[in-house]
Amino acid sequence: QLGVFWHTQGSGKSYSMVFFCQKIHRKFKGNHTFVIVTDRRELDAQIYETFAGTGAVSGRHVRASSGEHLEELLRQDHRYIFTLIHKFNQETETPYSERDDIIVISDEAHRTQYGRLALNMRNALPNAAFIGFTGTPLFEEDEITRKVFGNYVSTYNFKRAVEDGATVPLFYENRGEKLNITDTRINEKIAAKLDEYNLNPDEEARLEKDLSREYHIITAAKRLNKIAKDLVEHHAARWDTGKAMLVCIDKLTAVRMHNLIDKYWKDHIRKLEKEIQNTADDPEESELKKQLEWMKETEYAVVISEEQNEVRKFQNWELNIIPHRRKMKERDLDKEFKDNSHPFRLAIVCAMWLTGFDVESLSTLYLDKPMKGHALMQAIARANRVYEGKNNGLIVDYIGVLKHLRKALAAYAGTSSGEEPDPPVRPKEDLIQELEEVIAETVSFLKTLGFDLQDLLNAEGFNRIKAIKDAVNAVYTTDETKKKFKLLAREVFKKFKAVLPDPVINDFSPRHDAIRIIYQRVQKNEENADISDVMKSLHDIIDSTVESETQISEPTEDFGKIYDISGIDFENLRQKFSKSGRKNTAVHSLKDRIKAKLKKMIAQNPLR
Structure with missing residues (x-):
């Protein structure tokens, strides 16, 4: 041992x-x-x-x-x-x-x-x-x-x-109770049987026989309809947060859910098209069009193991497994789902892909299968992988299993040091609190730089434009303040997306949108260096302060001029900038412009 x-x-x-x-x-x-x-x-x-x-x-x-x-x-x-x-x-x-x-x-x-x-x-x-x-x-x-x-x-x-940053935190949302479709006593019975049988094909029939009443409640058409409709609305609202997986009780239910999701998915596309026609707000229209494009290209597919006589079995339920099986055989769904750029974004499973299958961009796991112990722990871990821009994994519980996870952990064997177990998932309310805290931290940081975000929230018209410029100038106090603001802002954006589509998000939207406007303006300055008035007046200065080691002439076939950037007269530049109303913005925008230019020059001539 x-x-x-x-x-x-x-x-x-x-x-x-x-x-x-x-x-x-x-x-x-x-x-x-x-x-x-x-x-x-x-x-x-x-x-x-x-x-x-x-x-x-x-x-x-x-x-x-x-x-x-x-x-x-x-x-x-x-x-x-x-x-x-x-x-x-x-x-x-x-x-x-x-x-x-x-x-x-x-x-x-x-x-x-x-x-x-x-x-x-x-x-x-x-x-x-x-x-x-x-x-x-x-x-x-x-x-x-x-x-x-x-x-x-x-x-x-x-x-x-x-x-340590080895995994992202997991949060859960009990949507089953909100839809009034959860019966914990039935779930515990079925979970015990599933754990006993492990759902191989022969035992699926036995499960249905042993738990006929409970099984049919879980798979009732009205209940599955509610879940499919809610899932589509929920996932559509989180459209840019990553991939998702729905875990069903068995193979038949997985195919039934695919058909229901397909119906409500197409309904939601038509709803978005109407909203786009009726909106008069350009930013909102642009965002809706992005979401519509995402929904139209997104693919959802069933991934289940094959068994003998499955065609007849599904036909008995008026279901057709053939197109699903063909897709599973002809395509590499495993590879496609792991590829974040591939439009296969929602996998519908019952047992496959719940262990030993890592998809870093998987951010949402929808659970509608009674599970317990190790099987439950392994399933929810599908959403804890680290991925760029991913704040956390979200477990959406339709069946009521996570409510008893703490109870299960309380009975676990403990560690060698006798410490208490930490729950692998936390309630979504904790995530909402984290959003509040990072927004408050960002607002407080801007205040230390001399800018009150409330000024931007209250401003309208030309005053709003002035407030945005003042905010950007404050962010540009130093290189470090700019970096810190961008880090804080990105945390705000990640957690804001993670909370969607909870209605509580409306309380955070004004502050989030104000922070986003400042962030976007800073980004735009870095990318475009929109200081044409300053650049125009400094054109002669820069020409005179940058000395070429080789004679500068009109572009010829000769490639690879070498410039001595140590010759820039920064004191001359400072005197010119002293006349600018927002010195921080002007200086940092020019600095970003020079960095971008140098990067481009080095890329064109790596020997310099």
Whole structure:
């Protein structure tokens, strides 16, 4: 027993495995072999690619392709062997290896140590040591896991991962209660059965039989209609926050939800087209057109595993699985969904892609499947990956499972230090509070620079234009003040988008919009350096203060003039700028212009 290594999902657990193995090889004498065991093909591939990407292994010959191949690899001498636990499918009286320097790394340890396959592994490697890696904490019911591997030897919990920037925080919104479609007692019954059966095709029918009343309540047409309509409206309002995933109770429901979403999606497109026709506000019209274009190009698709006689099964429900299956077979949906630029933006699943599938830009997870324990923890972790511009992941709960997540965590096995578990998700109210705090911090920062945002909020007409210019001039006090304002403003924008479409956003819109106007003007200055009046008057000065080491003449075929920028007479420039009303803006705009020009010159002639 080497213990259990809990490393929060999405924060680099696979790399921790690599570092652990490499450290053993580096620090301890001997010829250790590491056998990395998983229970999912996609996990096996992902972990192998991580090891290969770091240079720890080369060549795919160390990946077991069958039970016979695994036995052959274990009888040989390899530093690393990668296998599914299913490859230990042969009962054996003779061990594959009796070496005592074999270390078995069991990924998602709570899933892989049960039953006949685990026993076969132990019999095949009687003297091996075992360490369990898991992305979720151990719960009280994980008694076998502790008996097999021991207690925690290392923990990297939710809070630490967020604080280190390894993952983004998760927030949840209970929309099921708002729609009055949640029945927690039914959800707990179904969650228990799903956990027991793990929903393989044969057991789906048994689930329906055992829980006929509860199942039909969850999948009632009226309820699914409410969810589909709400999901479309919710996701459309968050259209520029990233990709999304809907988790359904089973395959039939996934296809039914696709059809309902398709109906309401097209309805929403028509609604946007009418709004564009009726709006008289240019900025609002521009924003609506962007959203409309996004909705028209966005694709939503079902991703479910294939089973025998599925065409007949779906036909019995008046559903057609054929076009969905064709899409899943003919296209690489996995790759498309991971590509943030691809219009496949909403995946509808029931079991696939809930473990070992990382999509960094996935920001919203819609849950409508009763889940508990490890399955729930792994599902919500789909939304915690770090991505540029992503403030947090949002879990939208239609089924009422997250309400009991704290209860589940209260029963978890604790850490070696006895500390209390930190919840992996926080209520959306916390996110709203964070938005309030970052806006207040931005307003306070502008005040330290001598500008009151309220002046801009109250101003109209020419006074508003003057207020914007005063704000930009204040931001340009120094390079550091400009940088800090831009950082604060971007945080405001990220958290504002993250709160959408909650109606409370209306309370923040005026301040958000005012900050955005200042930010956009600063950005425009940097990009365009709109100081034509200053530049015109300084044209002669700059010509006289920039001396060329080669004679400046009209452009010819000769390429690559060299300029000595140390010859600029900045004192002369300061005297000229002393006559400007908003010196900060003028100076920084010119500085940004010169930086942009130099960057362009260097790109054109990299030898300078």
